[in-house]
Amino acid sequence: MEIILFVLIGLAVGSFLNVAILRIPKNQSISFPASHCPKCKTTLKFYHNIPLISWVVLGGKCAYCKEKISIQYPLIEFFTAVIFFITYTKSENILQALILAILFSALFALSIIDLKYKAVPDLISFPALFISFFARDFLSSFTDALLFAGGFTLLRMIVSWVIKKEAMGEADIIIAAIIGATVGVNLGLSAIYLSALIALPAFLIVGKKGFHLPFIPFLTLGLFITWLFDKQILMLLDKIYG
Ligand SMILES: [Zn+2]
Known part of the structure; x- marks a missing residue:
């Protein structure tokens, strides 16, 4: 029921x-x-x-x-x-299920808005970031969110300097922080890798025509799949690096 x-x-x-x-x-x-x-x-x-x-x-x-x-x-x-x-x-309990369901719903809405309007409204992304701090235990989620936000800000500075133009939006950094908070560092990196893998064919098809490819839908999909198959992905990582 x-x-x-x-x-x-x-x-x-x-x-x-x-x-x-x-x-x-x-x-x-x-x-x-x-x-x-x-x-x-x-x-x-x-x-x-x-x-x-x-x-x-x-x-x-x-x-x-x-x-x-x-x-x-x-x-x-x-x-x-x-x-x-x-x-x-x-999910293990109804509270965790509710937190994650609302978080993924917010990311879903952000994906559609990014696709349709090429915009990422703070009115949705910031509350989503706040909810993600409760995705696991608060301290781990909060720390990993900070790590990912910091890592991505650094990456953004380096890439922007190399390609001599603005790389990634500020919104991508917030989404990266949400990914860190939701699944932690190891799975978070897998989620971003998976997002890039899914985005690549789309980028090759539409990217050439000068079309700006929104990245939020791919990050969301990468995170959702990684969260859903976390045990399998951790086992795979263990086989590769173990
Ligand atoms: Zn009518």
């Missing part, structure tokens, strides 16, 4: 992420005005706003003016529920 409740919370969080993704990059309030159709501006009734179900029942159209509603909304609700399901299954 607990897992069903947890997944339902995930759907509700996904619904909230939709609002955050739509409004935070435009500096609009996330609580006011109430959800409305972007075309006819009619305020939605609560039953037009039920995650996943309303979109399906309304056939992906506004209940009033029949304007098409993007599939992005139900997809984000669905994937947030999946994040909640996986973290519940993997």
